[in-house]
Amino acid sequence: MKVEGLDEMLVAAAQAGSSQAFSRLVDRHQQAVRAFLRRACGDWAMADDLAQETFLAAWPRIGRLKAGASVRAWLCGIAYRKHLTARRSAARSRVRDEAWQADSEATRDAAPADKIALDRAMAALPPDQRACVALCLAGDFSHAEAAEALDLPLGTVKSHVARGRARLFAALGVEDDAC
């Protein structure tokens, strides 16, 4: 069975109230959602908390998911809104912000130089651009799928990805041989 077909079947069962079907959806999409959040917020522990919150928020809303819609794009959309809310509340809490900073610095210390440079470059990107890069360059989302997930126009996604890619390549000191 095709991936989309299985997703559609599981969504239909979950919409009918099957928590087992929803559990299979969690199994199937946890990797995409957690990877996206890790790249979008840079803090793995917080990303995993937000991923759990994403699935908790998805369960009561699954009835609104249209037949044939991309489940991972829908979940990443919820995840992105959760991330933005957490970001806003973090900005209000300076103490917690500093704790996150300390955590991420500690993580960086153990990482190789290229990864550190990439993490820093990702952290310097504006949130929308960072999310586009996380989905399209790292997560194999199509531009259209990312536009659907982030609720952004397709052209904006394309330009965010192009600019983000250029900034990441510059940070890594490599030339984009596609240009």
Add this chain to the structure above:
Amino acid sequence: MTLAEDRLKALFAQDEPSARDPAFSTAVMERLARRRWLQDLAFLGALSGLGGLALWAAWPVLQPALAAVSGELAPAAFGLAVALSAVAMLGGQVFHAQSAES
């Protein structure tokens, strides 16, 4: 895909969680079950509160009527209470057995 993109992809791959993570899925489903249980509890609590309030409001009317028929209805009311308790307890067990099987 270009070499530069390959390099970027390899670096991004370090953030990738494993494709299967039963601990994560279990944690999500446990939190979901807890949330649903709390919602059920809140619903039953609200229902009981409303029932109590309705009984309190209707008590001045009910009380004389109940006092008048209580002597004759006491054995039947006792039997009904026992039967309802038995159904509630056994019904719950049957329901849990069916849930465990499915």
